[in-house]
Amino acid sequence: MDLGLVGLGKMGGNMRERIRRAGHTVIGYDRNPDVADVHSLGELVGSLKGPRVVWIMVPAGVATQSTIDELAELLSPGDVVVDGGNSRWTDDEKHAEELGAKGIGFVDCGVSGGVWGLENGYALMYGGTAEHVAQVQPIFDALKPEGGAGAVHAGKVGAGHFAKMVHNGIEYAMMQAYAEGWELLEAVHSVTDVREVFRSWQEGTVIRSWLLDLAVRALDDDEHLSRLRGYAEDSGEGRWTVEAAIDNAVPLPAITASLFARFASRQDDSPQMKMIAALRNQFGGHAVENTK
Secondary structure, X not given: XXXXXXXXXXXXXXXXXXXXXXXXXXXXXXXXXXXXXXXOHHHHHHOOOOOOEXXXXXXXXXXXXXXXXXXXXXOOOXXXXXXXXXXXXXXXXXXXXXHHOOOOEEEEEEEEOHHHHHHHOOEEEEEOOHHHHHHHHHHHHHHOOOOOOOEEEEEOOOHHHHHHHHHHHHHHHHHHHHHHHHHHHHHOOOOOOHHHHHHHOOOOOXXXXXXXXXXXXXXXXXXXXXXXXXXXXXXXXXXXXXXXXXXXXXXXXXXXXXXXXXXXXXOOOOHHHHHHHHHHHHHHOOOOOXXX
């Protein structure tokens, strides 16, 4: 099928390539003309056969809203817009209503996989009506990992981004646990090879995981993470997870503490946050701040 893809950054560019490898036609638009296939949203829409599917991979908030506003004037009844960025789930119902008034469908999709998704596939969590999801299904099938897992129709509009938000909250807590364990091992004199302790956990232990593999990879690059500053940003989804927990009276002590630990990283050079920064760079290509 034909797909319009808006936003060809670290995630969007690799997604375009994976979808093309699956035999679909992808027409991409980005503000950077060096990576774009077309040079305006109007040209993108005009290049697609109806009913059209346009997938947005731009930053949450103003950028997403302005893109949806422009597409609402360009698309036709029966077309579908997919928001695959990290939008807040509360925005999805608004976008679905705005587009629905013009007969345009809307699907929200949480996407996980980072810089590894091109080869490994992307975990997908999507929300919307069965009709609109079916229109996008060939693209979901192209992006997901091989096998029966890795993608889910999570529920109504908003469910995809809500599920991805919770996923990221869990990710915060898991990374924090590895970081705290790493700092404690580094702090004692009796443990002389912390990197190899982490490596030994990769097989036969209940805490083995892809994040652990990435931690070992980061330590292989910089054994004591001495080149990194102990500073880690938060994407916003950790905050939203904690806010949703408060709204629903659900206790989330580990996820909440991991979010607050990131705030602490902005006050002093935190050894734990060196590991968090290294992990975020490993799985998502997120920028790190090097020591001077």
